[in-house]
Structures are given as structure tokens and as C-alpha cells.
Amino acid sequence: MKYVSTRGQSPAQSFTEILLGGLAPDGGLYLPETYPRFSREDLAAMAAMDYRQLAFAILSRLVDDMPGADLRALVDKTYTAQVYSHGRPDSDFSQITPLRKLEDGLFILELSNGPTLAFKDMAMQLLGNLFEYALDKAGQDINILGATSGDTGSAAEYAMRGKHNVRVFMLSPAQGMTPFQQAQMYSLQDPNIFNIAVRGVFDDCQDIVKNVSNDLEFKAKYRIGAVNSINWGRIAAQVIYYFKAYFAVAGSGGGEVSFCVPSGNFGNVCAGHIARMMGLPIRKLVVATNENDVLDEFFRSGVYRPRTAAQTLHTSSPSMDISKASNFERFIADLVGRDSAKVAALWKQVDGGAGFDLKAEGLMDRVKEFGFESGSSSHADRVATIRMAWEKYRTMIDTHTADGLKVGLAHREPGVPMICLETALPAKFEETIREALNLRPERPAGLEDLESLPRRVETMDPDTAAIQAYIARHADD
Numbered sequence: 001m002k003y004v005s006t007r008g009q010s011p012a013q014s015f016t017e018i019l020l021g022g023l024a025p026d027g028g029l030y031l032p033e034t035y036p037r038f039s040r041e042d043l044a045a046m047a048a049m050d051y052r053q054l055a056f057a058i059l060s061r062l063v064d065d066m067p068g069a070d071l072r073a074l075v076d077k078t079y080t081a082q083v084y085s086h087g088r089p090d091s092d093f094s095q096i097t098p099l100r101k102l103e104d105g106l107f108i109l110e111l112s113n114g115p116t117l118a119f120k121d122m123a124m125q126l127l128g129n130l131f132e133y134a135l136d137k138a139g140q141d142i143n144i145l146g147a148t149s150g151d152t153g154s155a156a157e158y159a160m161r162g163k164h165n166v167r168v169f170m171l172s173p174a175q176g177m178t179p180f181q182q183a184q185m186y187s188l189q190d191p192n193i194f195n196i197a198v199r200g201v202f203d204d205c206q207d208i209v210k211n212v213s214n215d216l217e218f219k220a221k222y223r224i225g226a227v228n229s230i231n232w233g234r235i236a237a238q239v240i241y242y243f244k245a246y247f248a249v250a251g252s253g254g255g256e257v258s259f260c261v262p263s264g265n266f267g268n269v270c271a272g273h274i275a276r277m278m279g280l281p282i283r284k285l286v287v288a289t290n291e292n293d294v295l296d297e298f299f300r301s302g303v304y305r306p307r308t309a310a311q312t313l314h315t316s317s318p319s320m321d322i323s324k325a326s327n328f329e330r331f332i333a334d335l336v337g338r339d340s341a342k343v344a345a346l347w348k349q350v351d352g353g354a355g356f357d358l359k360a361e362g363l364m365d366r367v368k369e370f371g372f373e374s375g376s377s378s379h380a381d382r383v384a385t386i387r388m389a390w391e392k393y394r395t396m397i398d399t400h401t402a403d404g405l406k407v408g409l410a411h412r413e414p415g416v417p418m419i420c421l422e423t424a425l426p427a428k429f430e431e432t433i434r435e436a437l438n439l440r441p442e443r444p445a446g447l448e449d450l451e452s453l454p455r456r457v458e459t460m461d462p463d464t465a466a467i468q469a470y471i472a473r474h475a476d477d
């Protein structure tokens with residue numbers, strides 16, 4: 001099985017060939033040529049597997065060019081109770097992604113027990129090990145350049161810290177992240193991690209990354225790479241926990257379950273879509289947005305109308321303050337039956353600052369066949385849901401998970417379990433928790449004094465040339 005671009009103009013590649021890159025050369029995103037499918041018998045046999053066994057069973061179908069024993073070793077090294085042990089003290093960390101029952105038919109899937117307390121650790125920790133393996137094999141090194149508004153940057157840094165042949169240059173807005181998020185990143189002392197606080201906002205950081213990526217000479221000379229949310233390895237790793245959660249709820253009986261997923265770049269829920277395409281009996285995939293409701297608008301109306309940075313609101317679920325969902329193209333490619341000319345035409349409109357309307361093309365019935373529904377949530381909803389979860393279920397949830405729970409509750413059906421994905425722990429978003437509950441969320445052991453640790457961060461102007469010079473100075477450290 002090979003990987004092909006959604007836009008059809010790039011040669012097919014193998015898993016490790018696309019691992020270190022980002023977009024396909026034609027501007028599209030990589031997808032498996034065809035999805036491997038698990039039969040009912042396969043699924044019945046997988047029901048009793050632990051996380052590592054499941055991870056191997058799934059990834060070995062998606063990784064076409066690595067010896068099985070090597071893949072198994074990387075999976076076993078990644079998905080340990082020790083790596084994923086930072087969550088609520090009463091969780092069973094041996095499950096890696098423990099399932100929390102709120103009431104009959106309603107569950108929260110804990111995905112935030114990794115080192116940075118957000119679901120991005122689920123994939124990023126594996127990616128760190130895959131990168132190190134692939135670079136060692138190829139005798140290469142890489143300088144990862146990224147921009148973060150909080151969770152992606154810290155997950156990448158904690159996954160890549162101390163890895164040989166990898167350096168991380170992470171741009172973050174000097175103001176805009178929570179104090180916890182800042183401290184989490186800037187306190188890292190590893191010599192291969194470079195924090196750059198940019199005097200500006202997230203979009204300034206993003207623009208610099210784009211400028212550097214467009215400087216092909218610089219990019220080649222300094223071996224610039226990325227770990228952004230379009231990376232296929234991240235999506236592949238996220239498929240695993242849909243299976244794990246499914247079996248935890250449905251066992252080997254083959255019944256259907258629904259998922260509700262807090263969404264921004266459409267990475268997490270895209271993995272759910274792929275799990276479904278691989279044969280997992282998922283009834284509904286409910287996309288939950290905050291006030292930045294581009295995706296909700298699409299699933300309700302068929303109109304995809306990305307907004308500009310200036311039109312993007314700053315909300316109390318900031319990791320979902322996204323108005324152009326970078327992974328959405330993957331789903332649309334499946335929706336149009338992998339008609340790559342069609343995808344290319346649609347994204348020509350998107351890249352030109354417009355959008356598209358699939359209702360007019362009669363494609364919205366197909367969206368339903370893929371199980372998608374959606375809803376959105378506001379700050380007031382978030383606060384009320386955090387309060388409700390605390391009072392009714394004695395479970396403290398973060399603002400993003402609250403968006404998911406609010407929307408998930410509205411889409412429940414009798415007899416179909418609803419699994420809401422937790423995407424971060426409340427400790428990361430203290431301010432809103434205080435507003436909702438008048439309580440300070442509990443912090444995982446060892447993180448009590450995070451803000452007082454010494455920091456390793458360079459503060460710079462949003463000046464691409466200056467940042468390129470900084471990278472050049474440190475790229476061979």
C-alpha cells in the first residue's frame with residue numbers, strides 16, 4: 001500500500017518517505033491509496049488487545065516499509081503507563097487511554113495523560129520515536145520549525161527532547177498562551193529544544209514559518225522539517241485510540257458507538273473517520289467547535305467558508321481558535337470519491353480566499369453516510385458544562401472537552417453509547433475553571449511549581465530574516 005496526494009499530481013510514496021515531510025509537492029495531503037479494512041473476525045480478535053497490541057495491529061497495516069519487529073519495538077517504547085501517567089490520580093494508566101464512565105451510555109475517553117496534558121501527546125510521542133528511528137537509518141538530521149498557540153508546540157518539544165539528530169525551533173506568541181502553557185515549554189532545558197517567543201500574535205509566528213518554508217534554498221540547506229497537524233504519522237497514531245475506546249465500550253459484540261470530538265484543524269476527528277473507513281463500527285462522528293464554527297457551518301449547510309485570521313475569535317478554548325481546518329481536505333477527498341481534480345479545484349477556491357458549497361452539488365447526503373454531524377459551543381455553554389460535569393459526575397473537565405461534551409449530549413441516541421474525547425486536562429486552562437467552579441484545578445504531581453522553574457527562551461521580533469539567522473547559528477549545535 002502506498003500513499004497518494006489528495007490532489008493527484010504527486011508520485012505515490014511509502015510511509016517513511018512521507019513521515020518527515022509535510023504537504024505533498026502538489027500542495028495536497030497524503031492518504032493511503034486504499035484504506036486497509038478489518039473484517040468482523042479481525043475486530044473480534046482485536047477486542048481483547050491492550051493498547052500496544054492494538055497499536056501494532058493497526059499501524060502495521062498503515063506502515064508499509066518498516067520491519068515489523070522495529071515497528072513493534074517503537075510502539076512498545078512509546079505506549080507505556082509511565083509516559084501516559086500524568087492524569088487524574090484515580091485513572092488506570094495501564095490502559096494508556098482510560099475510559100471514564102459518566103453515566104450509562106455516556107463516556108469520556110481520557111487522552112490527556114501524556115507529558116503535556118493534551119491529546120496531542122498520543123501521536124506526538126510516537127512521532128518522536130519514529131523520527132529518531134528514520135533519521136538514524138538515513139544518517140540524516142532535521143531542524144523542525146513550528147509555530148504554536150500552545151498545545152502543539154509543547155507536545156512536539158516533549159516528544160523530541162533529547163532525541164538525536166533532531167532539533168526543534170518553536171515559535172510562540174510572547175503573549176497569548178496560558179501561564180501554564182508558557183512555563184511548560186520555556187522550562188525545558190534540553191539543548192536540542194529552542195524556544196523563540198515572538199513579539200506578536202500566533203499568526204505572526206505562522207507567517208514566519210510559511211516564509212521560511214517558501215525559502216527553498218534555506219529550507220534545503222538547513223534541512224527544515226515540520227510536525228504540524230497535517231503530518232500523516234500523527235493522524236495514523238490517532239486512529240488507534242478510537243479502536244481502544246470502541247472495544248472498551250462495545251467489547252467483541254460488534255455494536256455501534258458514536259464519538260464526539262472537539263475540533264480545530266480536523267486532525268483528531270479525521271482519524272475517527274479513518275478508523276471508520278478501516279471497518280470500526282462507528283455510527284456517528286460528531287464534530288464540536290467553539291465560536292469559531294467554520295466546520296459546524298459546513299456540516300449543517302454544506303458551505304465551507306474559511307475565515308481570515310482577523311475574523312478568528314479568541315475564545316476560552318483557544319486550541320480550537322482555527323478558521324481554516326488544515327486536515328479537512330482529507331475528508332473531502334473521500335467525500336468526492338478521491339476525484340483529485342475535483343479536490344484540486346475546490347482548494348483552488350479556498351486558497352484564493354473563497355470557499356465552496358457542496359449542497360449545490362448534491363453531496364450532503366453522502367456526508368450523512370459517512371456519519372458526520374456537528375454542533376458548536378459558546379463560552380457560556382463551556383462554563384455551564386464544566387459546572388454540570390463537576391456537579392453531576394464529579395469530573396473536572398477542561399474548556400475544549402467541555403465543548404465536546406456539550407455538543408455530544410445534544411447528539412445522543414437511545415441505545416448508542418456516546419464517547420466524548422477529552423483533549424486536555426483542566427490544569428492547562430485554570431482561568432476558566434476558576435470562573436466556572438471557583439476552584440483551582442488539581443495539578444499532576446511534579447508540576448506544582450512549573451511557573452517558577454528557570455526558563456530557556458529567546459524573545460525576538462517577528463522578523464523572518466532574524467529568525468533564519470538564529471536557526472542558522474544553532475542548526476549544527
Ligand SMILES: *Cc1c(COP(=O)(O)O)cnc(C)c1O
Binds near residue numbers: 120262266
Ligand atoms: C489541538 C487541540 C484541539 C483540536 O484538535 P484538531 O485535531 O486540530 O481538530 C482540541 N483541543 C485541544 C486541547 C487541542 O490541543
